[in-house]
């Protein structure tokens with residue numbers, strides 16, 4: 001999941017708080033075990049990170065899958081590589097617990113975002129330990145000798161370090177810790193490690209649909225993505241949907257001399273600007289008719305969770321050089337639970353020293369609308385198109401011909417793009433309440449968001465009908481999807497304790 005980028009704050013340094021002492025026995029056992037095995041845990045992590053993991057690189061993807069299969073095997077779990085023609089395999093494993101009445105599926109993905117090695121400070125598949133963040137002048141250091149403790153603020157740099165190989169390593173270390181402490185599992189456990197999430201999971205639903213029994217369970221824990229910027233544990237119960245459009249409006253057939261034709265030939269850049277400003281008011285409210293219709297309001301628990309989420313606004317504003325925010329004073333945690341309309345980019349002719357004294361021929365904007373539960377992607381695109389019509393435009397779904405442009409004063413070409421419906425489950429579901437309790441017993445008070453700001457498919461829900469909650473472990477400033485991706489060592493340690501608690505719930 002979460003294959004639409006999160007906004008990540010590369011250099012943010014928010015208060016880390018104190019190390020929480022878990023009340024959960026498995027989390028405590030995991031802490032003790034980890035303190036005695038830091039180097040071997042990191043060594044296994046480094047071996048996994050050293051295998052290139054771009055989804056299109058079939059040979060290395062297979063090496064990753066085989067390596068993870070061996071990791072399972074070492075823990076006494078029989079691995080299976082599950083695939084459909086043309087797909088990268090899902091590495092699957094399972095622990096059957098006698099007498100268990102519940103099955104928990106833990107999901108992570110082992111592939112990573114494509115990259116350009118030239119942008120990286122150290123090669124992306126040669127994991128490097130730094131004594132702090134690269135952006136804060138962190139230097140590459142050698143691994144501590146076996147038995148010597150890691151500084152929890154050190155960071156491991158490699159593609160996939162945070163997104164999303166860390167949870168796989170955390171699960172394995174947690175399994176070792178549980179075994180070493182003689183603790184027992186109470187639920188049946190299944191592990192599903194996907195190999196093409198960053199390529200948009202083209203086959204994941206097919207793989208699930210073809211293996212319903214295998215992947216069936218009572219709750220799906222998606223171990224992917226970053227923690228809250230406050231560094232508190234985050235739990236997310238859905239995703240926003242998305243509807244994107246490309247919008248082009250037209251002036252003259254070709255660019256015209258602005259002196260000879262200005263005041264006479266319509267300027268498409270100006271037309272586009274007017275059209276776009278008709279869509280949103282100065283406070284950030286979308287003005288498209290019926291845009292907010294049908295939205296399912298937040299429940300009492302969801303409202304409370306949003307109200308209790310730490311307000312990172314002031315720090316984020318400083319970090320991002322923002323003198324104001326939209327929809328003030330409402331906070332970010334609330335605003336991701338409502339839909340948005342965003343201009344991704346605009347283009348018309350050329351600017352700066354590339355500019356000419358012309359009236360442009362066309363102007364284009366790409367727009368994304370993020371949707372929340374109760375909205376539908378197609379319907380939202382329809383409402384957008386209807387709004388453009390209402391501003392006097394003749395709307396076409398293909399490049400307009402001369403005839404069309406001659407017979408209408410204003411013509412807009414709209415191409416529909418990515419469409420995905422939103423999903424959100426109630427955090428009051430009994431199984432989610434169990435997850436929340438367990439996570440909090442390992443990690444302390446959590447930040448709960450009804451839905452993430454980003455968009456992701458609801459594969460488990462749609463295909464298998466399993467309720468899904470996102471349980472990330474990565475640091476918020478992990479440079480996920482970009483160069484110099486990294487994992488803060490403390491996040492790995494916390495992740496192991498979290499997984500130990502979940503594996504024994």
Ligand SMILES: [Zn+2]
Nearest residue numbers: 163164224225
């Ligand atoms: Zn991911």
